[in-house]
Amino acid sequence: MSNTLGLKAKLGLDVFKPYVKPHITIKPGMEKDPRLKKAVLVCPAGLYTENIAGEVELSIDGCLECGTCRLACGTEVLDWQYPVGGSGVQFRFG
Numbered sequence: 001m002s003n004t005l006g007l008k009a010k011l012g013l014d015v016f017k018p019y020v021k022p023h024i025t026i027k028p029g030m031e032k033d034p035r036l037k038k039a040v041l042v043c044p045a046g047l048y049t050e051n052i053a054g055e056v057e058l059s060i061d062g063c064l065e066c067g068t069c070r071l072a073c074g075t076e077v078l079d080w081q082y083p084v085g086g087s088g089v090q091f092r093f094g
């Protein structure tokens, strides 16, 4: 029997301090842009989803601040900033 934690259990160890304003947003009108759909596939925390209307939605809680979505989709569709100091992710065990 393995004592290795799965991905969701590992992510559950981290602490996330929210801020009033999300540090990543989808630019208005870009919700159906094909470039944005890459984020659904590459976000390691699974924060992007595509709804039945074909629009990509982002739930920022749990963001690892890895920048993968910014690299995959580009700044024409995403407004990406690091969180304000004192907010955002605090990594545990790693």
Ligand code: SF4
Pocket (backbone or CB within 6 Å): 024, 042, 043, 044, 045, 046, 047, 062, 063, 064, 065, 066, 067, 068, 069, 070
């Ligand atoms: S920065 Fe990383 S964890 Fe945060 S939304 Fe983008 S891909 Fe997901």
